Amino acid sequence: MNSNIIVRRDPRAERIRRNRLHPRHHEFCQPAARWMGPNGVMRRNPHVTAAIGPNGLRRLDRSGATVTAGASSHSVNDERHDQRRQVTLESPAFLVAVVPECPEGRLSSHDRDLLGLARQIADRDPASPGAVLAITFDHNAPELADAGADRWLALDDDGYAGYSPESRLTALETVERCWSPHHWLLPDGPAVGSDLGRRLAVRLAQRNSAGEEARAATRVWQVDKGYCLCRGGGGHQDIRRPLPHVVLALTECAEPVSDTRHEARVVTLDTTPVPSIRRVTDHGRVAVDPSRIALDQAPFILAGGRGIGDWAGFHETARLLGAAEGASRVAVDDGYMPRARQVGATGTFVTAGCYIAVGISGAVQHLQGIERCQRVVAINSDPGCDMVRRADLALIGDGDAILAALAVRLGASQQEEYHHDVA
Numbered sequence: 001m002n003s004n005i006i007v008r009r010d011p012r013a014e015r016i017r018r019n020r021l022h023p024r025h026h027e028f029c030q031p032a033a034r035w036m037g038p039n040g041v042m043r044r045n046p047h048v049t050a051a052i053g054p055n056g057l058r059r060l061d062r063s064g065a066t067v068t069a070g071a072s073s074h075s076v077n078d079e080r081h082d083q084r085r086q087v088t089l090e091s092p093a094f095l096v097a098v099v100p101e102c103p104e105g106r107l108s109s110h111d112r113d114l115l116g117l118a119r120q121i122a123d124r125d126p127a128s129p130g131a132v133l134a135i136t137f138d139h140n141a142p143e144l145a146d147a148g149a150d151r152w153l154a155l156d157d158d159g160y161a162g163y164s165p166e167s168r169l170t171a172l173e174t175v176e177r178c179w180s181p182h183h184w185l186l187p188d189g190p191a192v193g194s195d196l197g198r199r200l201a202v203r204l205a206q207r208n209s210a211g212e213e214a215r216a217a218t219r220v221w222q223v224d225k226g227y228c229l230c231r232g233g234g235g236h237q238d239i240r241r242p243l244p245h246v247v248l249a250l251t252e253c254a255e256p257v258s259d260t261r262h263e264a265r266v267v268t269l270d271t272t273p274v275p276s277i278r279r280v281t282d283h284g285r286v287a288v289d290p291s292r293i294a295l296d297q298a299p300f301i302l303a304g305g306r307g308i309g310d311w312a313g314f315h316e317t318a319r320l321l322g323a324a325e326g327a328s329r330v331a332v333d334d335g336y337m338p339r340a341r342q343v344g345a346t347g348t349f350v351t352a353g354c355y356i357a358v359g360i361s362g363a364v365q366h367l368q369g370i371e372r373c374q375r376v377v378a379i380n381s382d383p384g385c386d387m388v389r390r391a392d393l394a395l396i397g398d399g400d401a402i403l404a405a406l407a408v409r410l411g412a413s414q415q416e417e418y419h420h421d422v423a
Contacts, residue, residue, distance in 0.1 A: 084261040089150050092131035096122045097181035098149070099135050099172070101193040103299070106353055106374055110187050110251045112147050117223060117254035118185050119148040121243075124225075133181060134264070137161075137168060145264035148257035152264045163192070169199050176204060178269060188218055188248035201246040216246035221253050290324040295341060298324035301352045301373075303343055306330045307359020307380060310400045314358070317403045320410035326350065328360045344369035358399040362387030379403075 096118045100111035107115075115132065122130035131150035137160040144152050153175070159167045175181070184204075186197030201216030219231040223243060230239045231250065290298065302318045303326035304311070318325050327337035329346060343350055345365040355373040360366060362378075362385055370376060370390075378391035379399045388394045395402060 084146075084259060087150075087260045087262050089129065089131045089263070092122075092150065093125075093128035094122075094130040095133045095151070095179055095181040096130055096183050096185065097133045097135060097172075097175060097179075098185045099193060099196065101187055101189075101191050102136055102138060103191070105138060107143055107147055109256075109351065109372065110189060112256040113251055113253050114185055114187055114249055115144075115147040115149060116256045117247075117249055118183075119257050120254050121183060121185075121223060122150075130182065132262070133175075133179070133267075135172070135175065145262050146257070148260070148262055149264045150262050151267050153267050153269060165192075165196055165199055168196055169203060172196075172200050173203060175269060182245075183243065184246045186246070186248050188220070188250055194248060197246065197248045201248075204246060215244060216248060217241060217244050218248045220247050220249040223247075223254070290318070290322055293324050295324060295326060295343065295348045296350055298326075298350065299353045300324065301326045301343070301350060301354070302356045302358065303327055303360060304331055304337070304358050304399075305360030306334075307361075307399045308336070310404070311336050313400060313403055313407060317407045317410070320407055320414070323356070324352075326355075328366055329363070357387050357391070358403060360387050361385045362390055 098115055098118045100107060100114060102108070102111060115134065118132045122132050132148055133151040133153060134144050134147075134149035135153045135155065136144075137155050155168075155171050160171065172184075176184075184197075184200060186200070187193040188197065198216065198218075205215060217228050217230055220228045221231055222229040226243050227240055228243045228247065230241065231237075232239045290300070295301070300321070300323045302314070302321060302323040304314050305328035308314050308331065315325070325337065325341055326343040326348075327341050329342055329344060331337050332339055332342045332347075339347075342348065343366060344363070345368040347369060349369050349372070351372045352370075353374045354377065355370050355375070356377045356379065357370075358379040360378075360380070361382065367386060367390055375393075376387075376391045378385075378387045378394045379397070379402050380388055380394070381396065381398055382388070383394070383396045388396070
């Protein structure tokens with residue numbers, strides 16, 4: 001780190017963040033403004049370090065203490081979302097095709113980074129902007145407009161369900177033949193998208209006589225002026241090469257789209273799955289014990305705090321829900337949950353699609369740990385606690401009683417399903 005950089009502190013803002021009873025506490029409790037990424041690069045959250053000023057311009061504040069008078073963090077985010085600039089492209093100069101993975105039916109952080117990179121490539125020349133085409137193998141459109149997609153092609157035929165790389169590859173070849181995108185962007189990670197991207201690169205390279213430039217670029221983490229940087233040498237070396245037709249990008253390859261909202265216009269194409277000989281048969285998902293899933297990878301989390309009195313009922317409800325168990329620092333310190341299950345800045349940062357907090361008041365460190373969760377449900381007897389203010393859905397009442405009623409309802413539903421299957 002450069003020793004000449006001086007970090008400015010605001011003691012008054014820090015005191016207000018620590019004092020949960022201060023009337024302006026919620027305005028100053030912003031999520032982490034910056035963090036260290038997996039590649040050793042310091043990442044900044046533009047949603048935290050910027051706000052819409054009184055003249056309608058986006059103002060940056062690296063101190064992390066940006067506030068809007070008389071508004072909580074939720075109202076600030078809502079106002080910023082409403083003031084996004086709407087972008088509509090009727091006749092784009094070219095297309096940039098993106099194939100997000102959309103695990104659990106929603107855009108992951110890797111998918112948003114990928115769409116941000118596609119937006120960067122499409123907007124490189126303001127005189128002739130391109131359009132971002134998002135291709136999903138599902139009928140859902142998980143916030144593609146906010147993520148930067150101008151067009152959306154949904155391939156939701158049953159032939160694309162499960163593990164079907166041959167059928168999906170045939171569909172992507174049809175898109176290439178009909179629309180000829182300038183670039184293909186796919187995620188380079190441990191999931192299925194990485195395998196599909198390499199298959200597509202080989203198939204298109206066989207049809208392309210360009211030779212060396214037809215090879216795909218893998219482990220891409222930066223694109224600039226027609227060139228890309230790829231990680232090599234075990235992550236200790238960067239390889240610079242011209243931007244090829246197929247790009248497989250790493251996570252945090254670009255900043256997600258945050259200032260504009262795009263059309264995500266639905267487009268169609270005759271891409272009927274072609275029957276092929278499958279050497280691998282997909283028998284569906286295998287049931288996995290949620291307690292054996294790492295907390296930072298769990299899609300569904302049930303977390304308990306000081307308000308839990310019946311921990312046996314909490315564990316039973318988590319089992320019936322099929323949710324991974326989490327806990328606040330107080331519950332861990334009291335010995336009710338292991339340290340590996342602690343959620344928050346002093347524990348584990350989670351990115352669950354659904355996070356249910358029972359009996360958790362919402363300390364600043366805990367709220368920082370769940371800031372990337374898509375949906376937060378709070379069950380608490382205190383309607384004025386921070387977790388209730390943060391939640392998308394709040395249930396005010398005794399947490400043990402609500403969990404007990406939920407366990408009874410889930411148990412009865414599972415019994416009905418069992419008898420129906422036996423019959």
